[in-house]
Amino acid sequence: DTGVSQNPRHKITKRGQNVTFRCDPISEHNRLYWYRQTLGQGPEFLTYFQNEAQLEKSRLLSDRFSAERPKGSFSTLEIQRTEQGDSAMYLCASSSQIMGEWHGYTFGSGTRLTVV
């Protein structure tokens, strides 16, 4: 397992189109997170899964956004009717606890979305 994998690396889409991103976390990590990062800002939390359950969603996640993690392994993030303001880097991260200790996230390389 080489870490958290995200696909595609880059996506250019026309405004109004739907896009879907995929994240494959580290296999033994039961927690998966989606973040969004725009230029000059730090990553902002979007949503969190523990196994297959989506337990938390940010107010940033409008109705056009949906995330799933159907079998508690990979996750998808879909954006419907994309807008130019959706242009950002979408980062996936996973984590686990070892002996009650939490050791931070491992991020994937991200999917850079450009809406034209």
Add this chain to the structure above:
Amino acid sequence: RKEVEQDPGPFNVPEGATVAFNCTYSNSASQSFFWYRQDCRKEPKLLMSVYSSGNEDGRFTAQLNRASQYISLLIRDSKLSDSATYLCVVNGNTGFQKLVFGTGTRLLVSP
């Protein structure tokens, strides 16, 4: 007010210099603290965790002051390869480790 505040920089320093970054956080219930490093157009990577007793990893020293809600990172003997953005990160929620990131401080180390 942002939950985690950092000076965006950039900090321009010569090789070999010592540089310090500071960060403040607003949520007094925060439990865990980290510094992440992010290279241009790459993902953030964990640099080090920050403990109340202070901790050191080679040329990097991190300090936490819970009373003042203040976190620092000191880099000694700067290398060209240290040029990056340094993100101050706080875990404000003990339920599922939601991380809150500062905007980052950009460091440029020149020859």
